[in-house]
Amino acid sequence: MKFRVERDVFADAVAWAARSLPVRPSAPVLAGLLIEAGDEGLVLSSFDYETSARAELSADLEVSGKVLVSGRLLADICRSLPHKPIDFDLNGAKLELKCGSGRFSLQTMPVEDYPSLPTVxxxxxxxxxxxxxxxxxxxxxxxxxxxxxxxxxxxxxxxxGDRMSLLATDRFRLSHRELTWTPNDTTASLAALVPAKVLSDTAKTLSGDVTISISSAGGEGIIGFEGRSGDGLRRTTTRLLDGEFPKVRSLFPAEHLTVATISKQELIDTVKRVALVAERNTAVQLRFVGDEVILDSQSGDEAQATEAVSADVTGDDLVTGFNPEYLLQGLSAMAGDKVDLSFTQPTKPVVIQATGASENNLFRYLLMPRRLLS
Known part of the structure; x- marks a missing residue:
């Protein structure tokens, strides 16, 4: 195998394919990155029996073939190379690469021991x-x-149909996002429980139109994503999580007795300041009174903090409290300049969403209250 490829293009593809390599592989070959040079150009693949990644890119091929080398080591090397073309040459059990005046030689692994990637x-x-x-x-x-x-x-x-919902919860909070998509079957009703880290890492690296493939045939669920990243095609698959996801939609109340509309950034900044003196694992208190929200926190007798934020409050006055980290994470995920905090009663969860959010891209964040210190 022998080929030449642009450093930036190759380094990006290697980093993408190697991102899901296991830290402690169950077999040495699973730490490898498979490089195939052939009619499809250059194809880089990784697979740990749970998640697979495949990156396609163009290269100047002289001799076709395939080789398996340490993925993390190759990624580290490529990241450090100068911005010049890289020449690869398979010489026996060594893969040699040259970039500028740099020379590297990597020990190969047995390709025949590497598992086949799952079918999308x-x-x-x-x-x-x-x-x-x-x-x-x-x-x-x-x-x-x-x-x-x-x-x-x-x-x-x-x-x-053409509606997609994304739901996640850790028992203390709940997120719900709605969006539209273009299904191949407008009557289809599908559900998949996808590992959050894999989904996050994949979604933020793909551009253009992303093709989603879901299957639960044979009792083993799998989901695939395909799109573009950089100058090439990217494809990944992952096994779906087993188990019954809790029925969380009913946690969102049908009506609210108190609603406060507040500047998102002002509330974020205030929570950060007030939380500086909060004891570990204690709540920041919020008092909704008139046309403001008053935030309080303390660290025993050592320190206290109080600050008010202007708000448009409709409904009954109330006092509640929340984990400041969870509150900040929810607020930071909101789009727009203002947010609505909606309550039924102080001991029930708050529902946070962007003011005036469209139903087509609605994002709601439900947060359980924390017990306030007396």
Missing amino acids: PPASGVVNGEEFASAVSQAVTAAGRDDMLPVLTGVRIEIE
Whole structure:
């Protein structure tokens, strides 16, 4: 195998394909990156039996072939190379690469031991890559990070015709994002529970139209994403999470007794300042009174903080409190300049959403209150 490729194009493709390589692979070959040079140009692949990644790019091919080398090492090398073309040459059990005056030689792994990548299911539909990335970044805000509860580490994708819903929860908060897409079957009703990290890493790197493929045939669910990144085609698949995702839609109340409309950035800045003196694992208190929201926090007798934010409050006055980190994460995920905080009563969750948000791209963030210190 022998080829030449532009450094920036190759480094980007290697970084994309190697991003899902396992830190502690169950077999040495799973730490490898498969490089194939042939009629399709250059194809880079990785697979750990859960998630696969495939990057296609163009190169000047002299001799076709395929080779398996350490993916992370290759990514580190490519990242450090000067912005000049790279020449690759497979010489026996070594892959040699030259870039400028630099020379590297990498030990190869047995290609025959590398597993075959899973087959991508038939396409289910297409979504705008930029809108999908934005929706995913909002939805994953509430995804769990506790591997002891794997179902909660995923984002549930629900599809009904041309409507797509993204839902995530860690039991303390809940995110819900709506968007439109173009399904291949307008009558299709699909659902998939996708690992949040894989979904987030994939969505933010794909551009243009992103093709989504969902299958649960044979009892083993798989989802595939295909789009463009940089100068080439990118494709990834991942196994769906097992288990029943909680029925969370009913947690959103049908009506609200108190609604406060507030400047998003002003509220974020105020929460950050007031939370500086909050004791670990304690709530920041919010008092909705008249035309303002008063925030309070304290650290025993050592420090206290109080600050008011102007707000348009309709409904009953109330006092509640929230984990400041969770509150900030929800506010930061909102689009627009103003947000609505909607309540039924102080001991029930707040629903946060951008003021005047369209139903077509609605994002709601539900946050459970925390007990206030007396």
